[in-house]
Amino acid sequence: MTKRYTEEIFNFTATSDQCIKCGKCIPVCTIHNVNADEVTSPRGFIDLLGAYERGQLELDKTAKDIFESCFLCTNCTDVCPKSLPTDMVIEQVRADIADKFGIAWFKKAFFFLLRHRRLMDFFMKSGYAFQTCGFKIKEQTSSMQPRFSLPLIKKERLLPSMGKKSFLNSYPEMTDNGGKRKVAIFIGCLANYNYTGIGKSLMEILEVLEIDAFIPKKQLCCGAPAYFTGDFATVDHNAKKNIEYFESFIDEVEAIIIPEATCSAMIKIDYEHFFHDQPEWKARAQKLKNKVFMATEWLEQKTHLSELLASRGRRDLTVTYHDPCHARKMQGVYQEPRKLIGQSYAIKEMSDPNACCGFGGVTMQTEKYHFAEAAGKPKAAMIKASGAQVVSAECSACRMQINNSLHQAEAETVFKNPIELIAEALAPNPS
Structure with a gap:
């Protein structure tokens, strides 16, 4: 299933009116399964969003808490007989929440780093050097566990450890593997800084397949973390920078392959959704999407890797x-x-x-x-x-x-x- 793109998704009342209250979404809803309350269910979200747009629901801290409880897993849209885009209308209202209540300082700092690659490089490199001071490193899972509890971070949880060197800084921009074919790689932030073995493995696969690898060094975070949080200013900045950059080389490569589902979905699908009210940028996003693939998708469909x-x-x-x-x-x-x-x-x-x-x-x-x-x-x-x-x-x-x-x-x-x-x-x- 893929997301629908019609203007009705930006009309909360229209979406709410289409819900037939069949309840098929309830058993598959991730948040409802751990917090069994009708308001934190897909039809509850939709009903409240309709009331919010009609001025019958104040966007107070209670409403904020409800709308921030959705996992955006799209399970509801997958089973909905009307294919109602519950996740997308919640993404829209989260921008209103961010405008009214602001964004927590640590999220602001994180999203600021996602806008500036060099600052993020410096921060992650420094983090690698000092991570053993506050965390126990678990090499097998590329994870680290806090040595003591921190604000918002429990001592018993695992977090991804930081790599010694980012993927983007580990390889030249162009790697010639034979020159017969060429693809670009969009790596994603976690694979770039934390799970660096993913990019290394992708480079090894392309070498075996004799496909040249172009690594766009100026790529920015796709914007997904900010998008799901309601920081649309960061999304607008990063999406436009990425689109402009991709356009500079898109005709020279067969595809942009991405070993990350969230990044691929953001660039291929959500950019178009995000720019619904900016026709020029929406058209530019649409023009690029046909060359954007998840890595396994492209490798299985477009190469002889399976036979190999x-x-x-x-x-x-x-x-x-x-x-x-x-x-x-x-x-x-x-x-x-x-x-x-x-x-x-x-x-x-x-x-x-x-x-x-x-x-x-x-x-x-x-x-x-x-x-x-x-x-x-x-x-x-x-x-x-x-x-x-x-x-x-x-x-x-x-x-x-x-x-x-x-x-x-x-x-x-x-x-x-x-x-x-x-x-x-x-x-x-x-x-």
């Missing part, structure tokens, strides 16, 4: 695959990573691979972490029950959340991006 993996033999490892909300439900990408991984590894499906892991964005990971923690428990239980040694998903936000959930559940399952698994399968088998 099949020729390399099987690996003695079992994998269970989690479908990121921004991959399967927003972009229809779920078969491609399984087809590639399945050439080399045994896949054991969990009971509900489509269930949201509970990441939910910056607010859910900070002020509302108790909701994220609760939503992560059933996902960790599903992963453990699968019996797989590795859980995989093409999303570093899911990786951060699932690593923490597995840690809380004392599970030994290891998380790897499908790109990392594929690179390992292409390497010489040690046996």
Whole structure:
């Protein structure tokens, strides 16, 4: 399923009036499953948004708390017989919330860094140098655990550790792997600074395929963290900078491949949505979207990687695959990573691979972490029950959340991006 783009989504009352109150959204709603209250359900959100637009609901702290409780997982839109875009109308009202109540200082600081690559580079490099002072590093999961409780950060939770050197600063802008084909790589912030093995693995895959890799050095954060929080000024800045930059090289590459579901969905789908009232920028976003792909999507559809993996033999490892909300439900990408991984590894499906892991964005990971923690428990239980040694998903936000959930559940399952698994399968088998 992909998102609909009609002007009615910006009319909260029209969306509310279309809801037939069938309740199909309730059983699949991530927040309702951990906070069983009608107001924090898709039809509750929609009803309140209609009342808000009609002037019958004041946007007070109670309403703010309700609208910030949605995980934006899109499970409701996936089952809704009317395909009502509940997530998109909530994204819109969060901008009103940010305008009225402001944005917490730590979020402002984070979003400021997301606008300025050099400052972020400096901050993350400094963080790497001093992270062992406040955190215990867990190398196997590329995670770190606080040595003591901090504001908004519990001592028992895991966070992604910082890499010694970012992906963007580890490779030249152009890598010649034969010159027959060329793609650009948009890496995403977590893969750039924290889970740097993803980019390394993608470069190894492209080398084997003899496809040139262009790494656009001026790429900025896609803007998703700010978008889901309501900081539309940051989204506007980053989206326009990225679009202008992409236009400068888009005709020279076959595709922009992204090993991150959230970043891909933001650039390919949400840019168009965000610029609904800026026709020029909407058109420019639409023109680029046909060349934007999730990495496994493009590799499976546009290369002979699947056949190459099949020729390399099987690996003695079992994998269970989690479908990121921004991959399967927003972009229809779920078969491609399984087809590639399945050439080399045994896949054991969990009971509900489509269930949201509970990441939910910056607010859910900070002020509302108790909701994220609760939503992560059933996902960790599903992963453990699968019996797989590795859980995989093409999303570093899911990786951060699932690593923490597995840690809380004392599970030994290891998380790897499908790109990392594929690179390992292409390497010489040690046996």
